[in-house]
Amino acid sequence: MNALARKVVAASALQEDLLFAFQSRRGTIRGFGMEAALQRGPAASLAERVGSFFSKVGADGLIAGALPFDRDADDYLWQASQVTKTPAPVPSAARHAGRWRLRPEPEPAGYVAAVQRALAIMTAEEGQADALAKIVLARSLVAVAEHPIDIGMLLARLSIDPAITAFMVPLPHKAGRSRALVGATPELLLSKAGGRISSHPLAGSARRQSDIAVDAAAAAALARSDKDRREHQIVVEFILDTLAPFCRHLSRPEGMSLTSTRSMWHLGTRIEGELRDETVPAIVLAAALHPTPAVCGLPRDRAAQLIGQLEPHDRDFYAGTVGWCDGRGDGAWYVTIRCAEISGCEARLYAGAGIVPGSDPWAEVEETGAKFGALLAALGIDTQGVRI
Ligand SMILES: C=C(O[C@@H]1C=C(C(=O)O)C=C[C@H]1O)C(=O)O
Secondary structure, X not given: OOHHHHHHHHHHHHHHOEEEEEEEOOEEEEEEEEEEEOOOOOHHHHHHHHHHHHHHHOOOOEEEEEEOOOOOOOOEEEEEEEEEOOOOOOOOOOOOOOOEEEEEEOOHHHHHHHHHHHHHHHHHHOOOXXXXXXXXXXXXXXXXXXXXXXXXXXXXXXXXXXXXXXXXXXXXXXXOEEEEEEEEEOOEEEEEEOOEEEEEOEEEEEEOOOOHHHHHHHHHHHHHOHHHHHHHHHHHHHHHHHHHHHEEEXXXXXOOEEEEOOOEEEEEOOEEEEEOOOOOOHHHHHHHHOOOOOOXXXXXXXXXXXXXXXXXXXXXXXXXXXXXXXXXXXEEEEEOOOEXXXXXXXXXXXXXXXXXXXXXXXXXXXXXXHHOHHHHHHHOEOOOOOEO
16 A cells, blocks of 8 residues: 555544544634543532543643533543644535435424413513523424434534534433534633633524525614513623633623524624633533523523423433533533434434513524524435435
8 A cells, every 4th residue: 555545544544533523713623532531420520520630631631522401410521542623624515315304303383382381480470589581492303314424524514604613522322322412503602711711602593594685684683672682681691690700800892793604693792701710621611601591591490490391302412512621721612502413314403592571482483493404404404304
């Protein structure tokens, strides 16, 4: 075998060994091969487990992976055998072949019933000090292909949108089957470089439109929407309150701004801070914030408990946080949304929407439908499972 052929074989073997990936306009970080696992556990013991891990592997180590939605459930984080920051492969024009079957869980009417139930609770509690102010309710869509889903291809196709971070992380096996979580998140939970931190919460959404004038009108309506502004403000205040004790300075711009992906408009606010103690690892700050009211609700524990009762399917790692953290404490953590759990021929897509008093249940069906758009487009199918 000549040198070039050897190099090609080595590169493709490496691709198959891809353990995690985070790819965005700001940079790429990919890990290959499982080197060492962080001892699994809940959010409460994370700081201690991370501290003992890096005291063994040293400051040059790096862990990446996922924290589940439920703070009491076990996380799943790994150190890779090799980490590269070189740009990821160029997205190919290839698409998945064959037919797809789609199955919503729950059906739209079931989701509407859950939203109505949440609104009834909000109405009944109005005026109480601990009243439910916001809850994010999600639904899922199961897409079954004729052939195993090509995760590398999916990741490459998701990366086409410059406004998102495309990610892939491994998940613990379920019923003996290997799984991965793949997505295109637009939402930065927390990044840290030295003493500087940033967060870019999103809440308040509208579907992008193909006609430029209609799209601009949708954005303008979102910027004016009282309901969406209330949803957004709850998230920003929660993040500021949570980060304040860690920070010497914490700032946010006046007002919220519009931000867009290829499929959605959102209200967003960029928060910047300077840490009092810059040795606090990014993953510990992310775990303190998680889950924010962008994916859970307010009051947090109450909303999380109701989500467990109102949603028919366990969120598992959806609406958690995915990211990486190095031995110096730097890292980037994203809200685990616009994603699908992939196992063999099956993809389970998730999408949620914030519910506040005044929300219209069928409008939330439409919003969550629009949020499936990024993943469906990357799989190469429309909402009916027809190839596009
Ligand atoms: C929960 C999701 O998205 C979150 C909810 C939003 C909303 O309710 O407007 C907007 C952005 C995200 O913070 C999701 O995409 O699944």
